[in-house]
Amino acid sequence: MNNPVRISRDRVSRSDFLRLSGWFALVLCLIAAVVPLLFGQPGVWSALGLDGFFSWQTVLGGLMGLLVGGTVSALAIYWRPLHVIAEHMAALVAWETFRPWDFFFVALMAALGEEILFRGALQPLIGLIPTALIFGLLHATGLVHVVLASLLGLWLGWLYQWTGNLWSPIAAHLALDLVTGVLLGRAVHIRGFLDQGD
Secondary structure (H helix, E strand, O other), X not given: OOOOEOOOOOOEOHHHHHHHHHHHHHHHHHHXXXXXXXXXXXXXXXXXXXXXXXXXXXXXXXXXXXXXXXXXXXXXXXXXXXXXXXXXXHHHEOHHHOXXXXXXXXXXXXXXXXXXXXXXXXXXXXXXXXXXXXXXXXXXXXXXXXXXXXXXXXXXXXXXXXXXXXHHHHHHHHHHHHHHHHHHHXXXXXXXXXXXXX
């Protein structure tokens, strides 16, 4: 927190980021629909039934996501590698302009798109560890981010295997991204990541 990040005027705007989030989720869901068919496997959509949505596994996933998201956010304040990721994200997107429901939308799009593709479509085909590594590489803003995202992918994949319910990692991912997103937005606005002299 000592050195504010220099932020250019051409960061991704709120409206552009929300639009990108929606398109990103749609593209990932389309890939998730096609990939199993290419391998002669059943599609992922049967794993998204309402009986799984209204279950203890979904609630458990959400609670675990809140716990992990809160822990990651607290560590980001004190542990330099996570702080660097937060600074990098602050330099890319105008988080301070986001409203609370914007963070919910972004978190929901990421959770649905990424979990349907990675846990729902890829993990049954290629296994837990390769899926987690690909998931980590998708978040390649730096080596630490890749490692942490891969560990997160392992955790979400394990959660899916343990509960047998795709809604569980979706809820965990949503809760984690919502907590970290809101706290990042607050940090950008309050804690001085922004260099007001720019």
